[in-house]
Amino acid sequence: xxxxxxxxxxxxxxxxxxxxTLTHSKTKPxxxxxxxxxxxAVILEQVMNLGHTSVIEHASFTFAISDVSRSLTHQLVRHRxxxxxxxxxxxxxxxxxxxxxxxLIAKNKKTKEAYEQTMQAIWEHYNKLLKxxxxxxxxxxxxxxxxxxxxxxxxxxxxxxxxFELRCCLHAQWEIRMLxxxxxxxxxxxxxxxxxxxxxACKTKGICPEKKxxxxxxxx
Ligand SMILES: Cc1cc2nc3c(=O)[nH]c(=O)nc-3n(C[C@H](O)[C@H](O)[C@H](O)COP(=O)(O)OP(=O)(O)OC[C@H]3O[C@@H](n4cnc5c(N)ncnc54)[C@H](O)[C@@H]3O)c2cc1C
Numbered sequence: 001x002x003x004x005x006x007x008x009x010x011x012x013x014x015x016x017x018x019x020x021t022l023t024h025s026k027t028k029p030x031x032x033x034x035x036x037x038x039x040x041a042v043i044l045e046q047v048m049n050l051g052h053t054s055v056i057e058h059a060s061f062t063f064a065i066s067d068v069s070r071s072l073t074h075q076l077v078r079h080r081x082x083x084x085x086x087x088x089x090x091x092x093x094x095x096x097x098x099x100x101x102x103x104l105i106a107k108n109k110k111t112k113e114a115y116e117q118t119m120q121a122i123w124e125h126y127n128k129l130l131k132x133x134x135x136x137x138x139x140x141x142x143x144x145x146x147x148x149x150x151x152x153x154x155x156x157x158x159x160x161x162x163x164f165e166l167r168c169c170l171h172a173q174w175e176i177r178m179l180x181x182x183x184x185x186x187x188x189x190x191x192x193x194x195x196x197x198x199x200x201a202c203k204t205k206g207i208c209p210e211k212k213x214x215x216x217x218x219x220x
Contacts (some may be wrong), residue, residue: 001100001178002066005186012059012157012191014046020047044193048155053154056157056194061187062152065179069100071145072175075167086151090137093130097123099146100175119144157194160187161204169200170217171210 009015017040018032025032047055077084099119105111122144129139154161160183166172167180188195202208202217 001068001175001182003179003182003186004064005022005061005183005190006064006152007062007154008187008190009061010058012061013193014040015045015058016055016157016194017041017044019058020044020052023055033110036076041193047104048197053161056161057159058156059191059194060154061157063183063186063192064150065153066150066190067100067148068151068179069145069175070147070149071100072173072179073149073151074215076151076153077174078158078180079155079163081162082153082155083152084153088150089140089143089147089149090135094123094140094143094147095130098148099102099144099147100148102174103135115166121144157187157191160195161198164195164198165201165204168198169202169210173211186189 014035018029018035020043021027021032021035021039022029047053074087077086097119101112101115105115122142125142126139129138129142153205164180164184167175167176168184173178185194186200197204200217202215208215208217
């Protein structure tokens with residue numbers, strides 16, 4: 001899995017700070033562009049603590065995500081407050097086998113072998129259909145959830161907070177959790193105040209929505 005923050009609102013903490021200041025001020029928004037850094041920091045800290053997070057919707061972040069499974073992207077695109085562009089299985093022939101192996105399967109020789117044999121067989125069938133002049137858009141029906149894909153996603157900071165709450169949780173599926181953690185690391189470097197306390201709900205809200213008492217984080 002490769003995850004890279006490839007674009008974001010320039011100075012992503014300034015616009016939300018301006019927006020928050022505007023709501024309690026007679027000053028016109030364009031005049032708030034000169035808001036000093038220390039005041040930006042104070043106001044942003046306040047809105048984040050109060051949970052008035054609509055102002056952070058003014059900051060957006062774009063990620064390039066590659067070599068993840070279709071199983072992951074199926075879960076990812078359920079997050080509706082976002083924009084996506086994904087490699088097409090209609091226009092791109094995946095002639096060579098390209099798939100993700102879950103670590104639990106990879107760590108055991110027998111399960112890994114069985115898995116790889118299954119993938120090999122699937123791709124043989126896929127290529128056979130292509131050779132029989134079946135278009136990629138139909139041949140792809142035999143491809144597995146494990147098939148590798150590439151996707152670009154843009155989310156605003158508020159949507160990201162929700163995404164991290166749901167997907168950094170230990171209850172989330174391992175692959176999307178890995179993605180969420182990588183994305184969180186990336187945005188923390190460019191917007192540390194917005195994402196300082198971001199993470200699973202047990203961290204942000206002090207509650208476990210999943211009520212998973214066997215989770216190692218639950219008692220905390
Ligand atoms: C551990 C886990 C297990 C899951 N298992 C399943 C499963 O078995 N089956 C399944 O189908 N899904 C499952 N999901 C997906 C889940 O139900 C959500 O679809 C997904 O997490 C996106 O969350 P969201 O709606 O909060 O995000 P977004 O779509 O980004 O929405 C963000 C927020 O905007 C608001 N919002 C967005 N759209 C609307 C709307 N139309 N009406 C009102 N408010 C809206 C809501 O407040 C929402 O929380 C699972 C998710 C997790 C984390």
